[in-house]
Amino acid sequence: AQSVTQLGSHVSVSEGALVLLRCNYSSSVPPYLFWYVQYPNQGLQLLLKYTTGATLVKGINGFEAEFKKSETSFHLTKPSAHMSDAAEYFCAVSLSGGADGLTFGKGTHLIIQP
């Protein structure tokens, strides 16, 4: 079985500061990994995804994530936070690439301080 752990239900950073949202997964085989963002009263929007190959993945809105197999991690980063980044962020894992659905973490609420 696969699972996802997101450390920190809330993360607060100052505008312009580095954003780091942590995600660890457990899986018996290398999985497909995703980060989604959810703004208030909206559905989930895909930020980025990892399949195989390059371990540093770039996504939309300046976000990127690095797959580290030895640490079973897929942390999300952005060099400089913007007020518009305030949202809920979800890490997800799949063994089938998503065909059979995704397993999500509990989410991290990102707060941007002015």
Added chain:
Amino acid sequence: ETGVTQTPRHLVMGMTNKKSLKCEQHLGHNAMYWYKQSAKKPLELMFVYSLEERVENNSVPSRFSPECPNSSHLFLHLHTLQPEDSALYLCASSQVFLGQGLYEQYFGPGTRLTVT
């Protein structure tokens, strides 16, 4: 309409009511999904219709009944719900091919369900 749409956006129902949630995808995809999003819990996959096959999730109570009449439409029929079923119900779709691949899921805005 574009993307994935869901109706209604908000629903309040009593425990003895019967209602249905509707999802429509305008992306030409061949797989659709229902997820439940409750406060302080991870999104839970409820049902999958992929390549015209329904994938069951045995932990979903029988008071939730999905229907997928075609690849563009997905329903979730609700009856005799409990207050703990109050949640945001999200629909998603993706394009699935035979064999390995990455199937990006596109989500609708959700239906906020309140059971009184």
